Amino acid sequence: MSKRLHVGNLSYQVTKDDLATVFGQIGEVLDATVITDRESGRSRGFGFVEMEDMAAEKAMAQLDGQVMNGRAVTVTEARAVPRGGR
Known part of the structure; x- marks a missing residue:
């Protein structure tokens, strides 16, 4: 099984490749995405x-609060949002 992690407080310059590189030092990254504004294309x-369960647990423990591009990021397990809105 895999877990999807929410990574918050990212610098606006961080890319999905940056996330994959940092999290890849802990375990295999199945997917990495930076959410962008639909109109401007800027990072939000x-x-x-997304990582395998054991690697995800390790990533949360090791990377939560760590500084990435000058900002302390938060790493938590993502909550499932029901389809059709919040």
């Missing part, structure tokens, strides 16, 4: 990383 300051 958060993203998601």
Whole structure:
């Protein structure tokens, strides 16, 4: 099984490749995404990383609060949002 992690407080310059590189030092990254504004294309300051369960637990423990591009990021397990809105 895999877990989807929410990565918050990202610098606006962080890319999905940056996330994959940092989280890849802990375990295999299945997917990495930085959420962008639909109109401007600018980062919204958060993203998601999908990893296997054990690697995800390790990533949350090791990376939550760590500084990435000058900002202390938050790493938590993503909550499932029901389809059709919030």
